[in-house]
Structures are given as C-alpha cells and as structure tokens.
Amino acid sequence: MEDLIFIAIVAALAGLIKGIGGFGSSLVTIPLLMYVLEIEDIVIMMITFNVLLNTMLLFENKGFKKENIKNNSVLLILGIFGTAIGVMLLSILSGEIIATIAATLILVAAIMQSYKLLVINPVHLKDSKLFQGIVGVISGMGNGIASIDGPPVIFYLVSTGAEKMRFKNTLAPHFLIMGIAGVILHFAAGNYTFDILKYTLYMAFFSAIGLIFGMLISRKLNEKNFQIAVVIILIGLATKMLFF
DSSP: OHHHHHHHHHHHHHHHHHHHHSOOHHHHHHHHHTTTSOHHHHHHHHHHHHHHHHHHHHHHHTOOOHHHHHHTHHHHHHHHHHHHHHHHHHHHSOHHHHHHHHHHHHHHHHHHHHHHHHOOSOOOOOOOHHHHHHHHHHHHHHHHHHSOOHHHHHHHHHHTTOOHHHHHHHHHHHHHHHHHHHHHHHHHTTOOOHHHHHHHHHHHHHHHHHHHHHHHHHTTSOHHHHHHHHHHHHHHHHHHHHHO
16 A cells, blocks of 8 residues: 555656656656566556656647657657667666666756756757767667656757757657657567556556646746756666665
8 A cells, every 4th residue: 555655656746747847757757666666667657658648748838740740750760769679678688777777867867957957068069860860769769778768859959959949849749759659669569567557557647637737837937946956856866776
C-alpha cells in the first residue's frame, strides 16, 4: 500500500513539472521510482504514459501543426530510428548500465537547462538537416534506453537560436511522436507485461491530474525561478544515481 501511495505521488509530481515547464517528467520520475520498481520497467512505463501527457500539452499549446512536423522531419524520422536502436539496447544492457545512462542524461539536461537560463558564451550553430539527423538519432536512443530524449533536442534548439514558440512547437510534437514510436517498438519486442500495464494506467491517472494543475500554475508562475529549482533538483537526483 505504501508503494502505491509513493508511486501516485511521484506520478502527480511528474505531471505537475511537465505541465509547468513542458519537460522533465522522466528526468524526475526515474530516479524516484527506482526505490520501488526495476528501471527497465520504469522506462517502458514512462515512455507509455508520457504519450498521454504530451497529447494533453499539445492541445493546451495548440502546437501540433503540419509545418512543425515538416520543419523537423529529419529530426523525427531519425529519432524513430534511434528509438529502435535504444529499445534493442534496453533488452541487452544491465539495470546498472541503464541507470548510469539515465543519470548521465539527467545531468546533461540539468546542464543544458542551466545554459539556457544563464546564456553564458552561447554556442551558435547553423540549423541543417545533418545537424537535425545527428540530434534525432541521439535523442531517439535516449528515448529507447531511458525514456529521456529531451537533452539533445534542447541543445539543438538553444544552439540554433530558436525562439520561444518554436522551442515549444518543436519539443511537444517531438516528444509525442518519439513516445508513440517507443510504445509500438516495445509492444513489437514483447516488453509489456501485465504489471507494467497496470502500473502505467495507475500512474497515468495521477500524472494527468498533476499535469492539469501544472498547466494552470504555469499561466501565473515565474517560469525562470521554477526552472532554476528544477535544475537544482535534477543535479541532486543525477548525483545520487551516479555516486550513491
């Protein structure tokens, strides 16, 4: 019973953070759920119920437009390819290696978010199909292995000087399509079990509630202060996963 209460709280927190900042559900959830569940199962669960969260965010931000898909077609196509590679690796790698990869990606996300907030010596790279393709493969692999596909895409958007609306309109469809690809590939690989589906539905309910509150809060909250707090939390969680 205590585990179910803990999982519900973590799910609601994941939805709340994603609703406020548009990212971070897997980054925060994976380290916390490792106390009660196997990381391989957590990755599959996160990929699955993030499809629901990202669909809700797209309706909120009205970000699913044909031009957004067209402008990032290479990023998305090679992201699906990278996800397939990541799903295969998930079934091969040990739990310790997956946890280390997840912790590293969380730390990278925290660094990238700090970089975005501080804008110290910004890197300016040209937006190109080659750059999109490289980012897509790396992002997809992170999605398949650890349900963390955001850091490479955030780097791509920050380094190419993407404006706020393009930032949101790229991330939301990308996360959704990568999530759908992950679900299909995991089903094809036979990675879903009854327990995974049960916990996923349970978490989806509470995360959806958290997301709704997060979206309401985001309309009034100072987003910069929130993101600073998230960066501190992510660094703490990643450090704990790597060294403790």
